[in-house]
Amino acid sequence: MQKIPKYKALRIYFVAFLLYYLLISPVSSMLFVTNYPKFHEKIDMLKVHSDTLKKTININISSQEDSINSSNNKDTITSDYKEIITAPHETKLKRKRFMELESFFFELLMFVFILGFLFALPYRIYFRQKRKKKNIPKNIVRFCKKTMIYSPLINAGIVSIPFIITALYMMNQLFITDVFENTLKKNVYTQYWIVFIFAGILTVMFVYYWHRHLMQIKYLEHIFTKEELRKRIYPRKGRKIKYKLLISSIMTTLLPLSIVLVYLYLSLSSLKDLNLSSFTQPEMKIIFGRYYHHFETDALKSFLESMNLYYITAPDTIFMFAGIIMGIIISLVYLIFFVYWSNYAIIIPVNELLKNMQNITGGKLDNYSIVRTNDEIGELAENYNIMTEKLNVYISDIARMNEELEEKVKQRTAKIEIQKQKIEMQKAEVEAQRDEIEQQRDYVVKQRDIVAHHKKAITDSIEYAGNIQRALLPPDELLQKYLKEYFILYIPKDIVSGDFYWIYKKHTNEDKLLIAAADCTGHGVPGAFLSMLGISYLNEIVVDKDEFNPAIILNQLRDKIIKSLHQTGEVGKSKDGIDIALCSIDFKNLKIQFAGAYNPLYIIRENSNNKVLNKYENSPDYSIKYFEKSTLIEIKADKIPIGVSPKKMNNFNLKDFNLQKGDEIFLFSDGYADQFGGSKRLKFLYRRFKEILSEMYGLPMNEKLHKLKVVHNKWKGKEKQVDDILIIGIKVLP
16 A cells, blocks of 8 residues: 555646646747738738828828719728728737637636636545545545546546637637638638647646546555455446557657647748749749759749749748757657656556565465556456455465364374274274175175166166157158158157157048147156057047047047046046147048147148138138238147046037148147247247248248258257157148
């Protein structure tokens, strides 16, 4: 902790404005000196013109009863005379205006000093009370903490007030009201305005960088606590060091060059200002120097007449060197300060960091580096503090563990000393215990091997059960024979699945096909048992009883499931069941009959064939949604499970629908739509499922299958599969 400093504010303002006047005074003086001959020539011309007008006016007054035209001439000449007579007075007014400008700027400076004093007052009270080790008012502490980080910008903003107001006032005189009666005065005023803005920018930057240097190097550790200074207290991420060094390099290079260029520009005089109609041979020798003998005289004369060349007079040379020397002195002051601030902004935090690292090697881990800057060095100091804090925690934990270990060692040693003789006597018992431990170890290893063997046996059994379950599903040869163009997306969550699909076609009726997609309660082994039961009962109902009505099939399937599972609907009893979509497709007459338990059926059709859908739009059993490429018809399922239900056990409804060639039929379980995933870990939902099926209309079935897999894997990402997945797609061939 450094010695508590005094808060510097007004002295920075004073130094900054002193440098401003040292910078602006030589330039303004040189502007006056370089333009004085032009003003003097104009005054001489006014005097000559004044004498001529006096004589003319006297002549006109002596012959005052002339014609109306001569009277008009008299009025004109008299007005011209008044204008010339009052010209010096207007010049005095311009000087007065300039003095008023300086006075106005000085009044603004007084206001700035008062405003700066008021802003700095809480800081002065804070540091004075802290040096005297007295209590500091809470409102002052709160004010200092809230404004310390922004104090360089605030002080720079206060200092910029007179420059902004004065520059705007000068802009109003130059470009809006245009109070200047000739171009020369306006040009001089414009040059002064440009130099004023340049000097103002340097002054504001001088105040900002000085205050920032003091804030980072001296004030931070006295305003904020140790815990706060371990991390960056800046609200935003700062610029990188390379950008700060780039700004410093620009300032240290641009400032001297700009001052030299300003003095060079002000020292130049145009040859046209000599008002010479032609140049003599000696004058041309002086103008072109040793280059005169290398060109023809006529060519040089034409060159002088076509070009506006500049030269430097002997007095201008003296003033130029004097101004450049003064500018270089001022630039050196700026450069010394800027280089000092830039270097110390890097050197001091780095030295502190190196010193703290040396202390760590010496075993001192309770120190920390103040995060002074908002750049890579500040980030390095912050990470260093995090590292030392973690090291302290680790070492504290190790020390505590060592103390506990030492205590345990002492206790153990005491017990060992007491039981030393007993140990000798119980050697045989220890050996027996050792043998017993070895036996227990062998037993544990044997049990582990038994568990692994049982696990493998169970896994093999489940895999074999999966083979059996897949054998019960319709084989690919049968599907290809009955369906022609189709796809089946079947992804069990585990080895065996609770989802199953089933297909049957009468040999007597080659154009009518029964197909089902079912989802049993649960997944894995329980779902697989129920799925095998469902496949068995479907075969029994359809094949043995020759039933082909989907609604009647579902009614009988529900009765058999309830009876087989002994479901009574009582609380705590089995409520397992099957959600199923079952349809009968007549490919010859293009008709489909559907009955469903919770699982609906989708039909996707080309948009051009929508006229026949009008009779289905108002039916509660159908839902029609129009997409850009196609139309999706949803044949809704009954909200009745294949199993016991607390609701009234109504019969399943049979829904009919007329197909068209090119229609695509989809049966599915809820596993695809219920999958969690995406950036927000949400369900895929049926809305997205419908959009994908609609977008894929017209694609070949194998491409649909591939795209559904890609979309599912992308949505799932790293999430686990939540349920078995089953989607069946069938196309009605033309």
